[in-house]
Amino acid sequence: MFKSKKSNPGPVGAGGFAGDPAAAPVGLGQDVAAALSGGLRLIDNVTIEIVPMKGVEAAIDALPTNAAVSVTCSPVKGLAETQRLTEVVLAKGHRPVPHLSARLVRDEAHARELATWCRGLGLSKLFLIAGDPPEHGAYAGVTEFLNDFLGLDHGLSSIGVAAYPDGHPLLSARQLTDALHTKEAMLAEAGLDSWCSTQMCFDPGLILSWLQQERASGLAQPVHLGVCGVIAKTKLLKLAVRLGVGQSLSYLRKNRSAATSMLTSTNYDPGALIDHIGPHAHDLNITGVHAFTFNQVAATEEWRAFYGTVRSTS
DSSP states (O other), X not given: OBOOTTTOOOOBOTTSOSSOTTSOOTTOTTOHHHHHHHHHHHHHSEEEEEOSSTTHHHXXXXXXXXXXXXXXXXXXXXXXXXXXXXHHHHHTTOEEEEEEEGGGOOSHHHHHHHHHHHHXXXXXXXXXXXXXXXXXXXXXXXXXXXXXXXTSOOOOSEEEEEEOTTOBTTXXXXXXXXXXXXHHHHHHHTTOEEEEEEOOOOOHHHHHHHHHHHHHTTOOSOEEEEEEOSOBHHHHHHHHHHHTOHHHHHHHHHOHHHHHHHHSSSBOOTHHHHHHHGGGTXXXXXXXXXXXXXXXXXXXXXXXXXXXXXXXXX
């Protein structure tokens, strides 16, 4: 069984393997081979998220070589701290993907400064979110920001945006779909590659049905699966409530086997979710994982190595 030396979480089976990590993934029936290969491809293309909060320096030190690193934006510390951490990550030989919150951009002049900063660092990717601050500068959301930013000399080749299979507390499903498709069209028209990363979500059926509907509606962007890393169960549940992933929490409450396989120890194990999504990844163009580590990078990386070892020898 997997045990994290860093966080001492107790026994955690990779992907909900009850007792025996070499056993077949729970609930996959005859689709085991597809799950194994699909899951391995997903975790091989991982973007590791770090947060500008306590423990971030240790998280950076724990990153694997040449990591793709998503540097989030704090409404408290602002864009300047995201920029500082991006420069630290870059200097250590990694591939940072800074998050910019549109609502924290003061005005067009500030947008121009950010574009110059991106080009000056030689960044190739950027991730855009609207952000949480109730007060905002010139931009209420991402589409408004893109109207100005895309005309600037930013030097980027690809921009990512957020997607919400579990919904958003302030926006309807229709509004979320329209916004996602609008951003995809704007980025394509500007000649940029794009992708969307899903919010942290625990219900594989919800994720798959959402994405099938989006594909049927014409969404063509590659999708990065938002997956919670290895963190304490109590912390995860508090974060899930705060982040508004209510349907997923309901799924865990109602689905005993899922709750047992994912939350039997003191820590959350993302393997079961990846196993269930893996067989569908190719057909739905899910190309990688966005790991919400909450700065528990060492534990998440230890789990990822364990998952890869178990699945590749199963």
